[in-house]
Amino acid sequence: PKNVGILAMDIYFPPTCVKQEALEAHDGASKGKYTIGLGQDCLAFCTEVEDVISMSLTAVSSLLKKYKIDPKQIGRMEVGSETVIDKSKSIKTFLMQLFEESGNTDIEGVDSTNACYGGTAALFNCVNWVESSSWDGRYGLVICADSAVYAEGPARPTGGAAAIAILVGPDAPIAFESKFRGSHMAHAYDFYKPNLASEYPVVDGKLSQNCYLMALDSCYKVFCEKFEKLEGKPFSMAEADYFVFHSPYNKLVQKSFGRLYYDDFLRNPSFVDEAARTSLEPYKSLSGDESYNSRDLEKANQQASKKIYDTKVQPSTLIPKEVGNMYTASLYAAFASLLHNENSSLVGKRVVMFSYGSGLTATMFSFKIQEGQGPFTLSNIVTLMDVAGKLKQRVEFPPEKFVETMKLMEHRYGAKDYVTSGDCSNLPAGTFYLTKVDSMYRRFYARK
Numbered sequence: 001p002k003n004v005g006i007l008a009m010d011i012y013f014p015p016t017c018v019k020q021e022a023l024e025a026h027d028g029a030s031k032g033k034y035t036i037g038l039g040q041d042c043l044a045f046c047t048e049v050e051d052v053i054s055m056s057l058t059a060v061s062s063l064l065k066k067y068k069i070d071p072k073q074i075g076r077m078e079v080g081s082e083t084v085i086d087k088s089k090s091i092k093t094f095l096m097q098l099f100e101e102s103g104n105t106d107i108e109g110v111d112s113t114n115a116c117y118g119g120t121a122a123l124f125n126c127v128n129w130v131e132s133s134s135w136d137g138r139y140g141l142v143i144c145a146d147s148a149v150y151a152e153g154p155a156r157p158t159g160g161a162a163a164i165a166i167l168v169g170p171d172a173p174i175a176f177e178s179k180f181r182g183s184h185m186a187h188a189y190d191f192y193k194p195n196l197a198s199e200y201p202v203v204d205g206k207l208s209q210n211c212y213l214m215a216l217d218s219c220y221k222v223f224c225e226k227f228e229k230l231e232g233k234p235f236s237m238a239e240a241d242y243f244v245f246h247s248p249y250n251k252l253v254q255k256s257f258g259r260l261y262y263d264d265f266l267r268n269p270s271f272v273d274e275a276a277r278t279s280l281e282p283y284k285s286l287s288g289d290e291s292y293n294s295r296d297l298e299k300a301n302q303q304a305s306k307k308i309y310d311t312k313v314q315p316s317t318l319i320p321k322e323v324g325n326m327y328t329a330s331l332y333a334a335f336a337s338l339l340h341n342e343n344s345s346l347v348g349k350r351v352v353m354f355s356y357g358s359g360l361t362a363t364m365f366s367f368k369i370q371e372g373q374g375p376f377t378l379s380n381i382v383t384l385m386d387v388a389g390k391l392k393q394r395v396e397f398p399p400e401k402f403v404e405t406m407k408l409m410e411h412r413y414g415a416k417d418y419v420t421s422g423d424c425s426n427l428p429a430g431t432f433y434l435t436k437v438d439s440m441y442r443r444f445y446a447r448k
């Protein structure tokens with residue numbers, strides 16, 4: 001099979017959200033801290049009737065229906081998530097309910113977990129399967145789903161929630177350039193979830209930023225080396241039309257792009273323009289550690305890369321800024337934003353993707369974009385995904401109601417024997433929602 005990659009995708013995020021500006025005022029943070037400091041506009045969250053399973057059910061059923069995919073045509077289904085509802089039973093098994101009617105139980109794959117990286121692991125598994133000798137000609141289906149919630153404090157405004165379903169197969173409009181992949185994997189305690197009684201992570205915010213940037217440098221280096229070896233010419237930012245980043249909050253994406261710019265400058269000053277060469281010169285011989293901790297360098301990088309950021313990165317930032325960190329779904333929501341904003345003008349373009357999961361695992365890889373065929377065209381994906389429509393249909397909660405919801409969810413985490421309000425008035429038609437958890441912790445869902 002040729003041009004294996006993404007044939008179709010759909011995204012679901014809860015319509016319930018809180019504005020960062022309102023949250024900032026409510027939390028007593030200084031004006032602009034969340035909106036400019038973190039670069040975020042809004043945060044979506046699950047209320048008691050939604051969870052990672054209901055969001056996944058919604059995303060998968062919506063994708064199958066919109067593209068009229070016969071459920072029998074799915075041969076592998078992989079889920080990436082770090083939202084633990086059960087330590088043994090996979091989210092994938094819940095999704096098998098959607099295949100019962102068709103009688104298709106012959107679907108490989110389970111869940112992949114490592115912080116925000118699980119979605120990428122799931123996607124690679126599906127792509128590798130289609131490219132392998134065990135492929136049986138059917139589609140792969142990837143689900144990236146998370147509800148990102150933090151304890152009260154500085155990390156709380158970086159929450160978010162979403163599920164993305166991705167159909168994988170050959171002759172795809174969004175094709176993997178499989179040979180160009182650079183990974184960086186190491187042991188770190190930057191963000192982890194050791195307390196199994198709580199949904200909240202333990203997070204060292206500063207360390208997690210440094211780990212992210214260090215992994216970015218390392219992946220970019222390997223990516224460039226592989227590119228040069230295979231293409232016989234050096235890779236610089238000029239070789240890619242867009243860069244899409246895992247997006248915990250937009251400010252980190254701005255910093256990341258600045259960092260890649262600095263990497264290019266270090267690799268070969270002629271990769272950057274004259275003015276940037278002059279402004280980055282004083283930082284040429286900083287050690288790695290010094291460079292991660294230099295505020296002046298960070299500023300100089302961002303300044304130097306600002307114009308290119310606007311063309312190569314900004315189009316991918318819409319959903320992450322509006323919805324927040326969606327963990328495994330975050331990178332793919334950023335990519336969905338790029339599709340939404342650039343549509344068919346992406347044909348012939350190269351998109352570089354950077355996936356990061358704390359703990360830590362990271363990979364840089366790339367897509368080559370084509371128009372596609374049949375229902376699997378760029379413009380059809382954009383139309384059916386309807387990002388603008390979904391953003392418009394949202395229901396804004398005041399911060400007090402958001403905090404109240406977080407309290408209730410804390411209480412419900414790991415609990416049994418309760419019935420939810422069943423109030424689905426805020427949810428769009430076709431959305432799955434949680435109705436009850438029985439005395440055996442079994443979860444029950446209905447569809448609006």
Ligand code: ACO
Nearest residue numbers: 030031032033036037038154155158205206208212248358
């Ligand atoms: N106006 C404008 N900017 C402001 C204002 C203001 N009034 N107040 C603060 N800021 C800026 C700060 O200068 C800082 O920007 P900078 O980084 O460019 O200097 C930014 O807002 C954040 O403020 P800080 O005080 O530095 O940090 P804070 O204590 O608010 O914590 C953090 C931010 C660390 C990102 C926290 O939200 C967090 O821990 N999040 C979760 C961890 C995370 O997302 N890590 C990323 C990778 S791992 C993952 O994906 C989960």
